[in-house]
Amino acid sequence: MTHSEAPAARPPAAPRRPTRSSAPAPAEPSALLTPEEAQRIAQTAQAVIAEIATVIEGKREVAELAVMVLLAGGHLLIEDVPGTGKTMLAKALAGALGTDRARIQFTPDLLPADVTGGSVLMPGSGELEFRPGAVFTQILLADEITRASAKTQSALLEAMEERQVSVDGATYPLPEPFMVVATANPVEMEGTYRLPEAQRDRFLARTSMGYPAASAEARMVAAQAGPPPRGERELVDALRARTDPAEIAAQVRAVRRIHAAPALVEYVVRLAAATREHPQCALGASPRASVHLVRAAKARAAMSGKQYVRPEDVQSVIGPVWRHRLHPAPGAIARGIDADAILADVLAQVPVD
Structure with a gap:
């Protein structure tokens, strides 16, 4: 049922009973x-x-x-x-x-x-x-x-x-x-x-x-x-x-070192709280969604050559990162209100500062 398209060989067979076979990840610079x-x-x-x-x-x-x-x-x-x-x-x-x-x-x-x-x-x-x-x-x-x-x-x-x-x-x-x-x-x-x-x-x-x-x-x-x-x-x-x-593996680790100011993290948390309290939203953003949004904003900043995250980086990726996590209330669906409309309302209501 599986089909591998890579020409490279499979990883070698692991020992019969390894305890924790993963090698320690390389230390990241602070x-x-x-x-x-x-x-x-x-x-x-x-x-x-x-x-x-x-x-x-x-x-x-x-x-x-x-x-x-x-x-x-x-x-x-x-x-x-x-x-x-x-x-x-x-x-x-x-x-x-x-x-x-x-x-x-x-x-x-x-x-x-x-x-x-x-x-x-x-x-x-x-x-x-x-x-x-x-x-x-x-x-x-x-x-x-x-x-x-x-x-x-x-x-x-x-x-x-x-x-x-x-x-x-x-x-x-x-x-x-x-x-x-x-x-x-x-x-x-x-x-x-x-x-x-x-x-x-x-x-x-x-x-x-x-x-x-x-x-x-x-x-x-x-x-x-x-x-x-x-x-x-x-x-x-x-x-x-x-x-x-x-x-690429080194760059993935490096992206984590991009600076996200405490105020920006608080902004993300307020956005998540606003989705949970929104009257048209039955299920809001989870804590994992907040983590993913900050990581995505860091990656977006890195792709622009920046060393720090700005609010516009968060706003530019919030749609694809949170859209599939929000569930509009039944009444909202009947009125044609979807996750994108809820996110637009949340972004308009939650101040950056």
Whole structure:
């Protein structure tokens, strides 16, 4: 049920009973980000975005969001109708980053072990040996995630939150960087399992691709349908890696050192409280949502070459980061009030200072 697209070999089998097999993370400097580091992150981000744009026509803002989520150390949920480039975006992101990638096609008969891996009885020794699943990669495409059962969906929870997998009492670390790009079709509901709110909350951002502009669609059709035919595989294989996994992992850690003033953190907390108290909102932003918003704002600031977060960085990313976490009240839905309207009202009501 799993299909890996990366040419790289699987990670080596872990010892039979490791206690805590993950190596200690490298110590992060306590100093704030230097101007040189900020510029380096911005240059890398723009190079990756430009490379993705060579195969994703007319959707630069979606490519920017994907890179922002990666730098923030989060995961991305893409909900849209078929054929709009959701899968292509995940493949292009991995190609431009130079990372390993794997794809899991979620189906009703997919099992948790197909995602995480499991212990296999070795015929020679009679001992159990762990065989890693498709989750042991760097960019994981969880295609049509809502088509698998809740039990299988939950196999990703620990991986997304803690960057590790626990099987038979042993813990195995995931490679760095690690990002889940999940796709879902919001139109066809037959044969699907609704994504639990606990798992939706683990996605740092949610977006949709949308239909391209007519000119961009014409270029895409000409590139993929003209002679000689160039399908998705050929287009992705032609991408140039603009960075490497080690550099990206270091930049993800560096983004955490961008300065977020106490007053800005308080601003985010007030925004979260305002969503919980909003009369048109049945379920507001969680504490995890506040953490994710600050991380996303730091990544957005880094992509602009800044060493600190400003309120406009928070305001520019609050939509994709909080939109999928808010639930309008039934009466609000009947009046056509959605999460975006609630967020616009909250931003207007909560002062920056």
